[in-house]
Amino acid sequence: HPGEDDDSALILVSATPCTLLRAVEVLGLARPYHNGSMMVFSYEDRASFKQAGTDKNIQKFLTLAERQYLVTRELESLKTQDETFIPGYPKEKLYQGECIFQSLQKRGFLLKFYPLHNKEELDALAKKWYSQTHFAPQPLGSIHAYFGDTIALYFSFLQFFTFSLVPMAVLGALMYLLSWDSVEKYLLFAVFNVVWSTATLEFWKRRSAAAAYGWGTLLLKSQFEEPRGNYWGPMGVNPITKRREPYYPSWKRKLRICLVSGPIVCVFLGIVILGIGTYLWMEEWVQDYHGRNDTLLSLLVLYMPCFIHTIYICLMNSVYKTIAYALTEWASHKHEQGHTLHIIQHTMKFNFVNCFAAMFYITFCLKDMQLLRKRLVSLLVVSQMINQFTESLLPYLLNKLSFQGGTAGKKDHQDEPTIDRIKSEGDIPTFPGMFDDYMELFVQFGYVSLFSCVFPLTAALLVLNNVIEIRTDALKLCRLYQKPFSSPAANIGVWQIAFEMLGFLSVVTNCFLIGIAPEVTEVSASHGVTSFQLLLFTIVVEHALLVLKTVIAFVIPDEPDWVKLKVAQIEYRSLNALKRK
Amino acid sequence: HPGEDDDSALILVSATPCTLLRAVEVLGLARPYHNGSMMVFSYEDRASFKQAGTDKNIQKFLTLAERQYLVTRELESLKTQDETFIPGYPKEKLYQGECIFQSLQKRGFLLKFYPLHNKEELDALAKKWYSQTHFAPQPLGSIHAYFGDTIALYFSFLQFFTFSLVPMAVLGALMYLLSWDSVEKYLLFAVFNVVWSTATLEFWKRRSAAAAYGWGTLLLKSQFEEPRGNYWGPMGVNPITKRREPYYPSWKRKLRICLVSGPIVCVFLGIVILGIGTYLWMEEWVQDYHGRNDTLLSLLVLYMPCFIHTIYICLMNSVYKTIAYALTEWASHKHEQGHTLHIIQHTMKFNFVNCFAAMFYITFCLKDMQLLRKRLVSLLVVSQMINQFTESLLPYLLNKLSFQGGTAGKKDHQDEPTIDRIKSEGDIPTFPGMFDDYMELFVQFGYVSLFSCVFPLTAALLVLNNVIEIRTDALKLCRLYQKPFSSPAANIGVWQIAFEMLGFLSVVTNCFLIGIAPEVTEVSASHGVTSFQLLLFTIVVEHALLVLKTVIAFVIPDEPDWVKLKVAQIEYRSLNALKRK
Known part of the structure; x- marks a missing residue:
C-alpha cells in the first residue's frame, strides 16, 4: 500500500x-x-x-x-x-x-x-498563543483551524468567562478595600451577582452562535452516528437501519444503571459525607486548640482541616472519575454522544455534591459565615494549586522524563526522520479531553455565583488563576499530548445547561446568605424587624430575583441579529433552490 | 374565466x-x-x-x-x-x-x-361529533380531515384536559364529601396538584407529537412566510430576499410598542386595579350589611359584589381584546406568525392580571380563605355561564335572526342552487379563531392548579362545563361560521409555554395557601411550632416541590418511544438518499 x-x-x-x-x-x-x-x-x-x-x-x-x-x-x-x-x-x-x-x-x-501534528503550523500557533510575554487575546481563528471546533470553543469560553469576571473582580475588590459593611452592600452585590451570572451565560450563547456561524457549524443537524468501537451486545436487528448488528437493548442499559451504578454512586456519596463529618469534627477540634494555645503554630493548624479536606475532595473527584468511566463503558452506550453525555452528567452531579455539600451545610445549617469565608479562601487557593500541578506540571515532568529515556531508541531511524516523528507522536499519551477543564470552570462559576458575597475577592483570585490557566492549558495541548480529534460543534452543549442551573441555584444561596448575614440581622433587629418579617422579606426578594433572571434570559436573544439575518438568508435560498428543482 | x-x-x-x-x-x-x-x-x-x-x-x-x-x-x-x-x-x-x-x-x-364547506362531509361529521346523545370520544380523525391541524389540536387538547381533570375531580369530591380537615389533606392535595399539572402538560406534549406524526407535520420546519396582507410601510429592500417591498423597520415597531401600547396597557391595568378596589370595598359593605340584617335578601346581596365583579372582568377582557387587536394591527407585524404571537402574549398577560390579581391579593395580603372560596365559586359559575352565552348562544340567535331576514334576497338564484349556497356561505361571519377558547382553558387551568386546594370541587365543576363546551364549540364551528382556514401545526405553540408557566406559579400559591391555612396554623400553634418555623418549613417544601416538578418534566420524554424511532428512521433514510445522490 x-x-x-x-x-x-x-x-x-x-x-x-x-x-x-x-x-x-x-x-x-x-x-x-x-x-x-x-x-x-x-x-x-x-x-x-x-x-x-x-x-x-x-x-x-x-x-x-x-x-x-x-x-x-x-x-x-x-x-x-x-x-x-x-x-x-x-x-x-x-x-x-x-x-x-x-x-x-x-x-x-x-x-x-491518531491525527498528525503539523510542525510548522504548531510552532507558529504556539508563538502567537502562549509564548508571548505581553497580554494579548488568544488567536482563536488559528486555534480553530488547527485544533477544531470543540477545543476552540473551550478556549473561547475560558477567555470570555475570564473577561466577564473582571467587573465582578473590580466590584469585589472595591468592597473589600473600602470594608463597606451595610445591608445595602449585600443587596447590591446579590442583585449584581444574579444579573451578572444570567447576562454572562446569555451573551456567551450569542458569542458561540456567532463563532459557529463563521465555522459553518451553526446549521449542522444532528447526524446519524455509527456505533462506538467499544459497543458490544448480542446480535440483533437495528430498528432504525434494519441492519443486523450487535444490539444491546436500552432497558437492559437502564437496569444496569439503576441496579449497579446507582448503589455505587450512593456508596461514594456516603464516603463524601463521612469526609465532611470528619472535616467538621477536625474544624471544631482546631478551633478549640487555637483557643487554648494562641500561637503562630496554632494559627497555622487552624487552616489544616480545610487544607486536608480540599485534598480529600480532589482525590475523591479523580477516583470517582475513573469509576464513572468504567461504569459508563460497562453500560455499553451505542453512540459516542450518549456515552460522553452519561459521563459528564454523572461526574458533574458527584462533583457538585463533593465540592459544594460542605459549604451548603455550613451556610444553611451551621450559619457560620466566618467558617464559610475561611473555607472558600483555602478552597480557592489550594484546589487551584493542585489542579495546576496535576494538569500541567506533572504531565510536563513525566514527558521530560520519558523523552530522556526515549532518545536511545530514536537513533535507529535517523535516515527516516518523518516516520520517526510519526512514531514518536504515537508514543506520547492521548489527550484526555476537555472534561477536567470544563469541570474546573464549573466549580469556579459555582464559587463566584453561589458564595462570593461572603468573600468578595473570589472573582479577582479567579481572574488571576485563569490568565495563567489559559497559558498552561495551551502549552499542555500543544506539547504534552497527541493531536486530539475534534468533531464539529456549535455550542458547549450540556455544560451550558449545567452553568445555567448553577445560576438558578445562586439566586437561592445569595438571598439566604443575606437573610442570615450577621450585619443584616443586627440592623433589622435594631429597627424592630422580627426574624419572621426578615424571612418573609427574603422570600419575596428571592422570588423577585428568580423572575428577574428569567426575564433577562428571555429578553436577550440567543443569537445576534446579524446571525439571525444570515441564517434566514440561507434558509430562504435553500427553499428557493428546492422550488426551482 | x-x-x-x-x-x-x-x-x-x-x-x-x-x-x-x-x-x-x-x-x-x-x-x-x-x-x-x-x-x-x-x-x-x-x-x-x-x-x-x-x-x-x-x-x-x-x-x-x-x-x-x-x-x-x-x-x-x-x-x-x-x-x-x-x-x-x-x-x-x-x-x-x-x-x-x-x-x-x-x-x-x-x-x-373563504374556503367552502362540503355539505355531505359536514353533515356526517356533525352527526358523529355533537348530535349523538350518549357520551363518546370525538371523531378526531374526521375533525382533522375536515377542519385541519389547528382546530383538531384544540379539540384534542380540550378532550385531553377534560379527561385529565377526572382524577382531580374524584379526589376533590371525596375530600369535599368526607370533609376531612387536617394538615395532611392539604399537603396531599398540594403534592398531587403539582404532580398532576406537570404530568398533564408533559403527557399532552407526547399526545400532540404522536398526532402530528400521523398528520405528517411533526418534522415540518418553520417556513419562509410571505408578508401579511395588512402589512404596510415605506418601500425598502428586504434584507433576506433582497427584493424591493414595503419595509417597516423593527426598531420602529418596538418604539411604537413601548411608547404607545405600553401606556395604554398601564391605563387598562389601572382600571382593573380600580375595579378590584371597588370590589373589595363592596365586599366589606355587604359583609357589614349582612351582619346587621341577617335575612334571605342580605344572603343574596352577599354574593352580589362577586357577581358584579365577574361581569366586570369579562367585560374588561373583551374590551381589551378589541384594543389589543387594533394596537397589534397598528404595530404592523410583517408575518402572520409574529402578529398572532403578539396578540396572544399581550392579551394573555392582561387576562392573567384581570382574572387572578384579586385572588392573589385576597390570598397573600388579606389571607382570607373564606372570601377566596366564595369568590372562586362565583367566578366558576358566573364566568362560565357568560362564556357559554356570548360564545355560542348569542351567535346562534343572531344567525337565526339574519337567516330569517336573508331569505327574501335568496329567491333570485333559485335556478342556481350551488352559486346561491356559495354566496350565502360568504355572508355568514368569519370564524374568530381559537383564541377565546384557549384563553378559557388557560383560566380554567389557573383556577384548578393555583387555587383549587381551597375549594376541591373546582375540578368537578370544570369537567361538567367542558363536557358541554365540547358540544357547543363543535356546533358553533360547524354551523355558525364560515369554514375557517387551517395551517399545518405540530403543537399548540405558545399556549403550551403559558400553561407551563401557570404550573410553576401553582407550586408557589399552593405552598403558601397551605402555610397560611387556618387549620395548619392552628395545629402547628398547638404543637408549639412558631410562625417563623412554619414559614421556614413552607419555603423548604416549596423549593422541594419546584425541584420535583422540574425532575418530572425532565424524566417524561417529550415524544413517545415509537415516534422517536420513526423520526430516526425518516432521518436515516433521507441521509442515505443524500449519500446515494
Whole structure:
C-alpha cells in the first residue's frame, strides 16, 4: 500500500479533495459562498463556493482539523458489503454491514489511531498563543483551524468567562478595600451577582452562535452516528437501519444503571459525607486548640482541616472519575454522544455534591459565615494549586522524563526522520479531553455565583488563576499530548445547561446568605424587624430575583441579529433552490 | 374565466393534483410511504407513496383541509415578475416582486376570500361529533380531515384536559364529601396538584407529537412566510430576499410598542386595579350589611359584589381584546406568525392580571380563605355561564335572526342552487379563531392548579362545563361560521409555554395557601411550632416541590418511544438518499 512503512506497522491515511468535498456535503457543513455569505455546501454547485473550484485550494477551503475529522468520519463509516473475513485471518468473521474500522479496533488489529501534528503550523500557533510575554487575546481563528471546533470553543469560553469576571473582580475588590459593611452592600452585590451570572451565560450563547456561524457549524443537524468501537451486545436487528448488528437493548442499559451504578454512586456519596463529618469534627477540634494555645503554630493548624479536606475532595473527584468511566463503558452506550453525555452528567452531579455539600451545610445549617469565608479562601487557593500541578506540571515532568529515556531508541531511524516523528507522536499519551477543564470552570462559576458575597475577592483570585490557566492549558495541548480529534460543534452543549442551573441555584444561596448575614440581622433587629418579617422579606426578594433572571434570559436573544439575518438568508435560498428543482 | 359567475363577482379557485403535489413537496409535509411508515414527500419519488401515483386518488392523499390550505398558500405566494398594473386600472401600480394576492386584498379588489364547506362531509361529521346523545370520544380523525391541524389540536387538547381533570375531580369530591380537615389533606392535595399539572402538560406534549406524526407535520420546519396582507410601510429592500417591498423597520415597531401600547396597557391595568378596589370595598359593605340584617335578601346581596365583579372582568377582557387587536394591527407585524404571537402574549398577560390579581391579593395580603372560596365559586359559575352565552348562544340567535331576514334576497338564484349556497356561505361571519377558547382553558387551568386546594370541587365543576363546551364549540364551528382556514401545526405553540408557566406559579400559591391555612396554623400553634418555623418549613417544601416538578418534566420524554424511532428512521433514510445522490 502507499503510505505503509517497511515493517507494515504503520499506515498513513489521506483523502483526495473530491472525497473530502463529498464528505462535506453529506455532513452538511456551511462554507463561504462566492457572494461572501455562508451557504450549506453542495458538491454539484461547488464552483460557486470560494476556493472550492480547484483541487489545489482544498487546504484553504477546509482547515487541517476539518480535513482530519472528515477522514476519520469516512473511515468510521466504512462497512462490509457481505459477510466476510479479515484477509489472512479466516477465524475473524465480519457480519454483513459491520463497521470495518471499529471492528479492527475492537479485535486488536488496529492498535493506535491518531491525527498528525503539523510542525510548522504548531510552532507558529504556539508563538502567537502562549509564548508571548505581553497580554494579548488568544488567536482563536488559528486555534480553530488547527485544533477544531470543540477545543476552540473551550478556549473561547475560558477567555470570555475570564473577561466577564473582571467587573465582578473590580466590584469585589472595591468592597473589600473600602470594608463597606451595610445591608445595602449585600443587596447590591446579590442583585449584581444574579444579573451578572444570567447576562454572562446569555451573551456567551450569542458569542458561540456567532463563532459557529463563521465555522459553518451553526446549521449542522444532528447526524446519524455509527456505533462506538467499544459497543458490544448480542446480535440483533437495528430498528432504525434494519441492519443486523450487535444490539444491546436500552432497558437492559437502564437496569444496569439503576441496579449497579446507582448503589455505587450512593456508596461514594456516603464516603463524601463521612469526609465532611470528619472535616467538621477536625474544624471544631482546631478551633478549640487555637483557643487554648494562641500561637503562630496554632494559627497555622487552624487552616489544616480545610487544607486536608480540599485534598480529600480532589482525590475523591479523580477516583470517582475513573469509576464513572468504567461504569459508563460497562453500560455499553451505542453512540459516542450518549456515552460522553452519561459521563459528564454523572461526574458533574458527584462533583457538585463533593465540592459544594460542605459549604451548603455550613451556610444553611451551621450559619457560620466566618467558617464559610475561611473555607472558600483555602478552597480557592489550594484546589487551584493542585489542579495546576496535576494538569500541567506533572504531565510536563513525566514527558521530560520519558523523552530522556526515549532518545536511545530514536537513533535507529535517523535516515527516516518523518516516520520517526510519526512514531514518536504515537508514543506520547492521548489527550484526555476537555472534561477536567470544563469541570474546573464549573466549580469556579459555582464559587463566584453561589458564595462570593461572603468573600468578595473570589472573582479577582479567579481572574488571576485563569490568565495563567489559559497559558498552561495551551502549552499542555500543544506539547504534552497527541493531536486530539475534534468533531464539529456549535455550542458547549450540556455544560451550558449545567452553568445555567448553577445560576438558578445562586439566586437561592445569595438571598439566604443575606437573610442570615450577621450585619443584616443586627440592623433589622435594631429597627424592630422580627426574624419572621426578615424571612418573609427574603422570600419575596428571592422570588423577585428568580423572575428577574428569567426575564433577562428571555429578553436577550440567543443569537445576534446579524446571525439571525444570515441564517434566514440561507434558509430562504435553500427553499428557493428546492422550488426551482 | 372558468369558475367565474355571471356578474364576475365570484371566482372559484381550484388546483390540479400535480400542482398540489408539488406544493406538498415545497411545504415539506410527510405522507405514508408504500412500506407503511411516514416519509417526507418528494415529487420525483411520488410513485412510492400510498395513493399518490395516480391523479384520481388526490382526495385520499390529501385531506380537504390540506388541499384548501395548499391552494391558499399557492395564491398567497403569487408574485409579479416585473413592475405592472392591475389590468383595467392603470393607476394601480404593482412593484416588481409584489405579492399579487395580498395587494388585491389591501386595495379592495378582493372583498372576501373563504374556503367552502362540503355539505355531505359536514353533515356526517356533525352527526358523529355533537348530535349523538350518549357520551363518546370525538371523531378526531374526521375533525382533522375536515377542519385541519389547528382546530383538531384544540379539540384534542380540550378532550385531553377534560379527561385529565377526572382524577382531580374524584379526589376533590371525596375530600369535599368526607370533609376531612387536617394538615395532611392539604399537603396531599398540594403534592398531587403539582404532580398532576406537570404530568398533564408533559403527557399532552407526547399526545400532540404522536398526532402530528400521523398528520405528517411533526418534522415540518418553520417556513419562509410571505408578508401579511395588512402589512404596510415605506418601500425598502428586504434584507433576506433582497427584493424591493414595503419595509417597516423593527426598531420602529418596538418604539411604537413601548411608547404607545405600553401606556395604554398601564391605563387598562389601572382600571382593573380600580375595579378590584371597588370590589373589595363592596365586599366589606355587604359583609357589614349582612351582619346587621341577617335575612334571605342580605344572603343574596352577599354574593352580589362577586357577581358584579365577574361581569366586570369579562367585560374588561373583551374590551381589551378589541384594543389589543387594533394596537397589534397598528404595530404592523410583517408575518402572520409574529402578529398572532403578539396578540396572544399581550392579551394573555392582561387576562392573567384581570382574572387572578384579586385572588392573589385576597390570598397573600388579606389571607382570607373564606372570601377566596366564595369568590372562586362565583367566578366558576358566573364566568362560565357568560362564556357559554356570548360564545355560542348569542351567535346562534343572531344567525337565526339574519337567516330569517336573508331569505327574501335568496329567491333570485333559485335556478342556481350551488352559486346561491356559495354566496350565502360568504355572508355568514368569519370564524374568530381559537383564541377565546384557549384563553378559557388557560383560566380554567389557573383556577384548578393555583387555587383549587381551597375549594376541591373546582375540578368537578370544570369537567361538567367542558363536557358541554365540547358540544357547543363543535356546533358553533360547524354551523355558525364560515369554514375557517387551517395551517399545518405540530403543537399548540405558545399556549403550551403559558400553561407551563401557570404550573410553576401553582407550586408557589399552593405552598403558601397551605402555610397560611387556618387549620395548619392552628395545629402547628398547638404543637408549639412558631410562625417563623412554619414559614421556614413552607419555603423548604416549596423549593422541594419546584425541584420535583422540574425532575418530572425532565424524566417524561417529550415524544413517545415509537415516534422517536420513526423520526430516526425518516432521518436515516433521507441521509442515505443524500449519500446515494
